[in-house]
Amino acid sequence: MSIIPISAGIPLTETEPKQKWLEEWSKQLFVKVSIDSEYGWGEVLPAAFNSPALYADIVKRLEPSLNGMEISEPGIIWEKLRKLTFSGGYGPVIGAISGVDIALWDLKAKLSKLYLGDIFGKNEQKIARYASLSRYANYEAVIRASKNIVESGFKAIKLHQTKDDTLESVKRFREEIGYGVDLMVDLNCAMNIDEAIKFANSVQRYELKWVEEPIWPPDDLASLKKINDIVPVAAGENFFDFFKFEDAVHLEALTYYQPDVTKVGGLTPTLKILDLLKKNHEQVAFHNRPHNGWIGIFASIAAARMNGVDALIETPPNGVPSQYFRYNAMITSEVIAPNGVGLSIEPIEPLPQPKDEKILIFHD
Incomplete structure (x- = not known):
């Protein structure tokens, strides 16, 4: 199983008149989970410090713990990741898990050829x-x-x-x-x-x-x-x-x-x-x-x-x-x-x- 965090800078669509927060709201972090040639996509909201890099680093650290797990069971994987990362708090860690979990569900539905x-x-x-x-x-x-x-x-x-x-x-x-x-x-x-x-x-x-x-x-x-x-x-x-x-x-x-x-x-x-x-x-x-x-x-x-x-x-x-x-x-x-x-x-x-x-x- 491969887990890849992918930062993006898709720009905020400007309104008339132009809004503020254009730069702050033009940052995204996606997560791509793949097995063989199949893949699913998730998203993380990088709220802490508005920093995708912080969350991306956590996503990378999650990958080794998922080797050998059944990709069809997102709930079981979520429990493992939550216990593995638990320190009494949430924030960026639970945010990073969000992207992985969404991608796993996307992949599960794709493998079943169903809308999620x-x-x-x-x-x-x-x-x-x-x-x-x-x-x-x-x-x-x-x-x-x-x-x-x-x-x-x-x-x-x-x-x-x-x-x-x-x-x-x-x-x-x-x-x-x-x-x-x-x-x-x-x-x-x-x-x-x-x-x-x-x-x-x-x-x-x-x-x-x-x-x-x-x-x-x-x-x-x-x-x-x-x-x-x-x-x-x-x-x-x-x-x-x-x-x-x-x-x-x-x-x-x-x-x-x-x-x-x-x-x-x-x-x-x-x-x-x-x-x-x-x-x-x-x-x-x-x-x-x-x-x-x-x-x-x-x-x-x-x-x-x-x-x-x-x-x-x-x-x-x-x-x-x-x-x-x-x-x-x-x-x-x-x-x-x-x-x-x-x-x-x-x-x-x-x-x-x-x-x-x-x-x-x-x-x-």
Whole structure:
């Protein structure tokens, strides 16, 4: 079995006006797992330091431990890798495992000549897409970009503005675009609990679908519960195991749960998390960094289909760039419906490489 981490620099598709974070969101890390002439693809979100190199090194170190294992049993391999790397924490290690696990599932479905989402039987789930925008210089740019996105057909938009201009951006959005479009905001953990409660009370009148990760740390469930009592809260991209999701469900801390298949360990733990959310009738909104990686997006859709849950899918406000990917799917501004084998998508090699790595500490 061969496991190869492949860094890429597929550029973020520019909007009008041009968004910020173009360089930061133009880095990807894919994982290619092959046996003989067959192969599967996975994706890792290199969140820590925005450093693909950090995660790629961990992926390389995983390969020797998989020699002789049955590639048809991703769950057994996941358990071995988790025990092998366990040190009480998660972060980059569980992120690296994510890419390997997704690739193994892709390969398993390809060997079976099935679409991965149908590997446990056909499910026709409602997988609704929304446009997730990068950050803009000011609220005037936010509104111009949002109007263009709405005109292209999107009916749901998420903003990533600072804690200082999010409220004004929301106000202007509702005044100029109206209430016929679902609107969400991601605060990127920028507030303390007092600031977040004040914000929640102020923004309540604008009928947001959710406020995402309003506070630091992002897994402070007791504080998230307080905010969720005022406005719908979404979180989960920074929950790195099943038990944190279980705790959040029991506490009723969230309205929308956001597992990220490229961060939480791949499809194997995601399926367990989805089973928990389905049994408790919780709403699922997969997190995906809205760049042009796309493997994680298709893996999220497959997970929803495999588990039989309706879900929202976070995507960039553009189509799959065909110069970088082969894919088989029906894609509109509202839905993505894969219909190939495996994940129904794979990168076209050779991929463009990222620019010289810059360490990203934190965005507020």
